[in-house]
Amino acid sequence: MKAEEKVIGEGVKFERIRRITGYLVGTTDRFNNAKRSEEHDRVKHTFNEKK
Numbered sequence: 001m002k003a004e005e006k007v008i009g010e011g012v013k014f015e016r017i018r019r020i021t022g023y024l025v026g027t028t029d030r031f032n033n034a035k036r037s038e039e040h041d042r043v044k045h046t047f048n049e050k051k
Contacts, residue, residue: 015026020039028036 017024017026019025020028020035028039031039
């Protein structure tokens with residue numbers, strides 16, 4: 001990559017937003033133990049890019 005080229009999204013701050021139990025949330029700080037447990041037990045899906 002050339003020095004003057006800029007990577008798309010470089011320097012852009014973002015916050016992860018997830019849909020958990022029907023609500024859009026950034027963090028689980030305010031979840032009670034039951035909701036934290038439910039989120040922990042969920043299946044985590046990942047994206048593997050083929051090269």
